[in-house]
Amino acid sequence: MSTQRPTAAAPALETRLAIYRTMAECRQFEARAQELFFEGLVRGTTHLGIGQEAVAAGVAAAMRTDDYTFCTYRGHNHTLARGVPMAPIFAELFGRGTGLLGGKGGSMHLTSVEHGVMGSYAIIGAHLPIALGAAWSAQYRKSGQVALCFFGDGTTNIGAFHEALNMAAVWKAPVVFVCENNQYMEYTPIGSVTAVPRPAADRASAYGLEPIVVDGNDPDAVYAIARTAIDRARAGDGPSLIEALTYRHGGHSRADPGKYRPDEEVKAWLARDPLPMYRARLLAEGASEVALAAIDDETRGSVAEAEQEARSAPEPSLDVLETQVWSDGGSAWRN
């Protein structure tokens, strides 16, 4: 893999432990969510990012608290990484009234404005222009905020990608586009539908940008690359396009077993599972087993607790059905 090796030193141990905690939270939350989908408690659909946690965690650690996150239907990791509590996320997946979106949005639309999570978008490509718009707003308001926009490899072939990248570059908007190249658009290998080998990086020059490829299973590398791009954006030097190479361990969504993928490919990527890899590296580079085990245990506790809280939450009241279409809280379209 010819990825950019971050030249910067590894982040401070504290940061790395925070990253590890985020990754553990993402992994455990999603593993449980999948079980609950098969139990029928999670309704509709879910798209898990198991295997891709290092991207969400590494980038989030490089963000300022008032920066914006725009992500996709595969957005549990990015939402959790910004500190959104688990219970309302579970509740949303269960379709409960205490859900993060009151049960109106579901798994694909997680949003927590108070945490800077400006939405999870479920129609491919749409959020790239929207993230650019938030960046434009920050630029106009001189707030110093940066918008982070996550999307998949398959998304690089849709028109909105092209329009957003060009306009962001022309406007020097403070937005960082992060392509999580997990090698597949749903069931189709990305290479079979894309004219270039690196769906994002090989397009960067079309927008006057540097090609950036990073090992998306290495959170330190992701952190370093993200830091550079975010600093650059905040300094007024315009957007970046990062391609992070990674892999989803499971299927695309719901009950998809992901059988369209060659066994050896899956095996090779599982051997590069970011969670144990990072844990081992941290141990080797000064973290204590006690500290890491504590994170693992605390996370297990939080996930279990959040699940219980969500399980015991009520169904949404039918009173909310017709609220929040308009800013007056209602949905009246006539007198």
Next chain:
Amino acid sequence: MSTQRPTAAAPALETRLAIYRTMAECRQFEARAQELFFEGLVRGTTHLGIGQEAVAAGVAAAMRTDDYTFCTYRGHNHTLARGVPMAPIFAELFGRGTGLLGGKGGSMHLTSVEHGVMGSYAIIGAHLPIALGAAWSAQYRKSGQVALCFFGDGTTNIGAFHEALNMAAVWKAPVVFVCENNQYMEYTPIGSVTAVPRPAADRASAYGLEPIVVDGNDPDAVYAIARTAIDRARAGDGPSLIEALTYRHGGHSRADPGKYRPDEEVKAWLARDPLPMYRARLLAEGASEVALAAIDDETRGSVAEAEQEARSAPEPSLDVLETQVWSDGGSAWRN
């Protein structure tokens, strides 16, 4: 201008005279259309390609008679270049019943399927995927046809451009995309809204294609480049993206005087007017003044005759108003 100098020898004199004739026809037809717009005879809108004739003429000369042309609202040149007679085009601009489209389409939608002109498209970007579809059809039918798709510099920033280029490259479709970079999207200089200096060529690598820039005011150069690209497409080697540098002498449309352009820029390009340049070159390289003057005169005659024919044509009958929505010739949506 760092354009590709065609290595091939200049085309045969016969071909060059045909190209010159096409250019003369385009120029004279459009010059008259503009006058008639100001007289109020041409209704709605027109978008003239005066100054850009060498692209349409050079490419058309390199096409097989059963190849497809897809062009834009600025499509008079491309339509004429395929041999569509002038009278029905004038009649269409005048909104007459004998118009090429029976008065239903107008200047922006010139189409003559029998001449391979599969349409002029007026919403930016739409025809790139459509041309790709015709190429896919030719590929599937093994007909050996190639689709030629003309569009402007401004069109390179819309999503459909990106989608069409990628899919064409992946499918190795026999389509040649020709960007006529006339330096402006309507009233806005293309450089001010585009992240790269060459709006088409600098994007070619994003689709695994070679960057190709050609002097769009030199019909021989255009012919040579087009020939190579068309042969390549016909041979099954996939699409090309050609950027032809050129300039429209007048405004964007209708009565636009084009005042947003610096005087020296206009002057410099007028000095490179493809018509007199090519005429001079042909004279220098073996054509006779008599032959060229005959072309000029014959063209004047054809334009005048076509105008008269169109002028004396009747308004469309109201009987056609509700025909040709469906393939049964009618428009019934109910019983």
Next chain:
Amino acid sequence: MAELTYRAAVAAGIAQEMDRDPSVVMIGEDIGAAGGVFKLTEGLFGRFGPERVRDTPISEQAIVGAAMGAAMTGLRPIAELMFSDFFAVTWDMVANQIAKSRYMTNGQVSIPLVLRTANGGGLRFGAQHSQSIENWAMAIPGLKVVAPSTPADVMGLMAAAIRDNDPVIFCEHKALLAIKGEVPTGEQFIPLGKAATVRPGSDCTVVAIAAMVPRALAAAERLQAEDGINAEVIDLRTLVPLDAQAILESVARTSRLFTVEENPRLCGWGAEIVSLVADEGFYSLDAPLVRITTPHIPLPSAAVLEDAAMPSVDRIADTIRRRLEAAR
């Protein structure tokens, strides 16, 4: 007769036509070896090969645009839009190019294509994956619109849509994919533009399509059993062409009209039917014309909310009962 699921009827209908006509080809996302995310094209890739069943990138404008270009030049493409909500991404191709090009060129161009799509709610997928977009298409001159409710109709109408020389939007309802129904043996073909009176009745006319048909039928049975109300239920099957005569003829007998729509309230296809009857059938009416619709809101994802939003058997029956009583 064979029993088929609605899902299997989609692939069977396509296969019948691909067998018949080599100019029928398919493109879409994950439709090939994977058989589609809803398994609606399963088996077609194996049977007809990658040249006729082609996977695409996520490029809805290119998919639909390419289908148009191919249709203009001798093929009969079928393009799949994975969810009907994604029509919005390629609406220019559909509403401005495909629908208008024949007219704009005075008939020079024919565009025989089918845009198939998984339409409708009920699966808790939320507002961007649950819409019913038949009315979007119906509002655009130049598009035919099909929305079948049974496996037999899926097969027969699919054949008609593919053989039609005009563009057809073919809405396959997600919530019906698993239902089963009898399909006659042999070649299937049901002409576009013929409604089916799926329950004859005399007290009121109930017009529905797709997933609202079984609900309207269940409501009618309940009204018969509980209230002695004898409702006629018409499954339009296609919105364009519209079997206006079937509706007018029925209302002439029943004097009362209800439409049952899944789309949000405003400017739905029900408004078109009501308006038609309020003009041409006015003098046979003896009560208000009533549309039963989803409220004018995006569809929520939580089960209880989604169920409350869409017209349910309860709501259909209650509305009809209440409105007939009020009009007495």
Next chain:
Amino acid sequence: MAELTYRAAVAAGIAQEMDRDPSVVMIGEDIGAAGGVFKLTEGLFGRFGPERVRDTPISEQAIVGAAMGAAMTGLRPIAELMFSDFFAVTWDMVANQIAKSRYMTNGQVSIPLVLRTANGGGLRFGAQHSQSIENWAMAIPGLKVVAPSTPADVMGLMAAAIRDNDPVIFCEHKALLAIKGEVPTGEQFIPLGKAATVRPGSDCTVVAIAAMVPRALAAAERLQAEDGINAEVIDLRTLVPLDAQAILESVARTSRLFTVEENPRLCGWGAEIVSLVADEGFYSLDAPLVRITTPHIPLPSAAVLEDAAMPSVDRIADTIRRRLEAAR
């Protein structure tokens, strides 16, 4: 009082709000130094500068998407779609993202933006540059829809649209740009959702918007003069929110309803109005409800054809006369 053109009222309305609130910004193609292709933003670039009046590439998805992102994060953007037909290119942003995000996030996100556009026919621009798309927007929950017919309404409703905390589709009618009208002095503001009864009458109610308002008025004058028919003409001004009471109240008096629509026939806003009245106003009706529309065809470009397609003063007057007679 000052006399303004409809065209000048657009820029004046925007300028009033940009003066008032620095969070109001504009983006669009050629809107800056060039002042827009219809000269609708003339003077704004000079007055408010390139940071507040920004030219964009031809990237409607990015334009509208960026407006949404900015609206979610503290600005009040106004985005121009040069022709309303181009809404189709960015319909996902409008119908799926902008309209639904507030609801899907249970109110976390506010999207105070205005999408301005040159709408409607009559300029011989052909099928792809002449559409009236108010009904496209009306069909989508979460969008407000404004379609003014006078310079004063343009200014007042522009102010209301910009100050509104929800997304507003603001349709500026191409065929009205040159008309002149009195605009009161001082700050303009007309609340959304209030229809104007532009001609009181007692024999029938005629509902119109935008360019159909002057035609309906002219038809009403002719009917009065030639037939003694006293038609009431209502200019809805906004379709969402809809002043349903104004319509119902009028029909309660006149017992007869005509709608005059520029869009193609099926699923237009007129169908919504007719359906509303056919339900809630049924018992005050004594004649069929009649929609006067463009036929269900794309708009042709030739002058005689375009004029024949769109509802003309002649056709409006003739239809009303004929239908009132038939109902006698």
